[in-house]
Amino acid sequence: KNLRIVTILGSLRKESYNKILLQAIADKADQKWDISSADISELPLFNQDIEADGDPEAVTTFKETIKQADGVVIVTPEYNSGIPGVLKNALDWGSRPGNSSVFMNTPVAIAGATPGGAGTALAQMQVRQTLAAMNANVMSHPKVLVGGVQNKIDFDSGRIEDSRTISRLEDFVHTFTSFVEMYQQSSKAGQ
Ligand code: FNR
Numbered sequence: 001k002n003l004r005i006v007t008i009l010g011s012l013r014k015e016s017y018n019k020i021l022l023q024a025i026a027d028k029a030d031q032k033w034d035i036s037s038a039d040i041s042e043l044p045l046f047n048q049d050i051e052a053d054g055d056p057e058a059v060t061t062f063k064e065t066i067k068q069a070d071g072v073v074i075v076t077p078e079y080n081s082g083i084p085g086v087l088k089n090a091l092d093w094g095s096r097p098g099n100s101s102v103f104m105n106t107p108v109a110i111a112g113a114t115p116g117g118a119g120t121a122l123a124q125m126q127v128r129q130t131l132a133a134m135n136a137n138v139m140s141h142p143k144v145l146v147g148g149v150q151n152k153i154d155f156d157s158g159r160i161e162d163s164r165t166i167s168r169l170e171d172f173v174h175t176f177t178s179f180v181e182m183y184q185q186s187s188k189a190g191q
Helices: 017-028 048-052 057-067 085-094 121-132 163-189
Strands: 003-009 033-037 071-075 107-113 144-146
Touching: 003 017, 003 163, 017 071, 017 107, 017 144, 017 163, 057 085, 071 163, 085 121, 107 121, 107 163, 144 163
Parallel strands: 003 033, 003 071, 071 107, 107 144
Antiparallel strands: none
16 A cells, blocks of 8 residues: 545535445545545634634644645535535645645545435536635546435445446446556656
C-alpha cells in the first residue's frame, strides 16, 4: 500500500447508501490504497467570523487530513439536483484561506449513489465545479453514477452485489490509482 487516499462522504446518515458504495470502493482498493476518512460531521457552518478567530479544532484536523493526502475520493448523494450542504460546507472550509486551498493540486475522484435514475450526475457536476474553483485536479472518467442503488445491494450482507457496478468500481479504482501516480511523477518532474 503506497498511496494515501482520503475519503469524504457527503451523507451523514447512518444507513447511507453512499457509505455502502464507499465501502465497496475501499474493498476494491484494498491492496493499493492506505485509506483514511475525513470527518466532515463536526465542522461548524462556515462563517468568516469563526475563521477570523482561528480555525476550530475540527477544521484544523480536516485541513491537515486533506493536505497529507496523495488523492481524495468524494462519495456523495445528490440533494435537490445538487451538492449536499454538508459537503459544500466542508469544501468551503478546505478552500480557505483564499489561494491556499488544501485541495490545490490534489487529485480527486468523485462517485455517488441514489435510489433515483440519474445516479447523482448533477451533484457530481457541482462538486467538480466547486473543486475547479480551488485548482484541484479532478478525474473525469470513469464516472461512478449508481442509480437504483437499493436494487444493487444485498441487504443481508449490507454490500453492493451488482456485478456491473462492481466491475465499474474496479475500473474506477484502477484508473484513479494511475491518475494519482501519474500526477505524482509529473509534479516531481516539475520541481
Ligand atoms: C434527496 N434525494 C435525491 N436523489 C436524487 O437522485 N436527486 C435529488 O435531487 C435528490 N434530492 C434529495 C433531497 C433531499 C433533501 C434528500 C434528503 C434526498 C434522495 C437521495 O438520493 C436519497 O435520500 C439517498 O438515500 C441519500 O443518500 P444516502 O444518505 O443514502 O447516502
